Amino acid sequence: MSAERTFVIVGGGLAGAKAAETLREEGFDGAVVLLAAEHEPPYERPPLSKGYLLGHDERSKAFVHPEQWYADHDIELRLGARVETLEPAEHRVRIAGGDTLTYDRLLLATGSEPRRLDVPGSDLDDVRYLRELPDADRLLDVLEPGHRVAVVGGGWIGLEVAAAARTHGAEVTLLELADLPLQGVLGNExxxxxxxxxxxxGVDLRLGAQVREIVGADGRVVAVVTTDGDEIMADTVVVGIGVRPAVDLAVAAGLDLDDGVVVDAALRTSAPDVYAAGDIASIDHPLLGTRLRVEHWANALDGGPAAARSMLGQDVSYDRLPYFFTDQYDLGMEYIGHAPPGSYDEVVLRGDVDARAFHAFWVRDRRVRAGMHVNLWDDGIAPVEELVRSGRSVDAERLADPEIALSDV
Known part of the structure; x- marks a missing residue:
């Protein structure tokens, strides 16, 4: 009976919280223990660079549930509980401080951690990363008119931080090593x-720029210096150069890895009774026919519940397409599918690109591998998803014609 079983979730983010929620929704009445290394109840990360950092949303809106919700649903939420070792053969975890827990089934949902900038001066107090809620708190304290912010990295986090900083009136310089921001993700067009x-x-874009050092005085940031010798005066530096999956536990436990923790379509790892979801899960994707690891919000939102159902013995085949969204100034965008560099023949644009109201499709062999819309909210992302999922052959000219419904291309 489930009342005699203990399910442990390692990771206090969205995936872990949604897994715990799903276990109860699906009728599991055994013990559920959620181990969160942070001292905050589980929260979603998009608000950190979007609504909360912009000042539009209250801090509390980031939380998946109020802290009391976990007690109300008989979920043991342990905050500040950092798991030091996972011992699959013994079905046991050891927590910092000496406590141990045995489990019947365990979910690893440890997320990811920022890649660190390794240059002289990168340890100054005003060099920030945006991964945890207190990071957003600290940034909000300084984003104001006249404050000089240097953003290192032109990915999603870097661009969203730049947009938030400009919205608050700060002066922003963004340094990106590539020729364009998001070049590797979206392509030049x-x-x-x-x-x-x-x-x-009003963002000062410095493209093809690599940081050589960060100059400080009295422990505070003064400037960022590039390898070309350019000096950018700054009061705060925000680094957004990507993340790495937090797989140290999995490595030490001997789990199979391939970029992240290897899981099958049911999110089962190579160790019996151990599952993985969210940023760390390298999934054998049944629809795309490739192994895939996704770091975006929707993968945690959907992957946590899927893992929970799999832990309960349900038939699970996790075939959600990668999805992400962004809000920057007056631009809102949704993207779905999988089109890494080199995986597509052409990018088909549909609509008014200059007005920033258009679709983009990444196409290979007449099949749409991924698509996005920018500021086209009437139909949203659903018809784009249908194109990707269907795998049907499309005509590029019809695909580019906004007078033809996407269902008819």
């Missing part, structure tokens, strides 16, 4: 849209 967006809102 769409990346130019985001470059123009930020320039139009």
């Amino acid at each position: 769409v990346a130019r849209v985001f470059a123009g967006l930020h320039r139009d809102h």
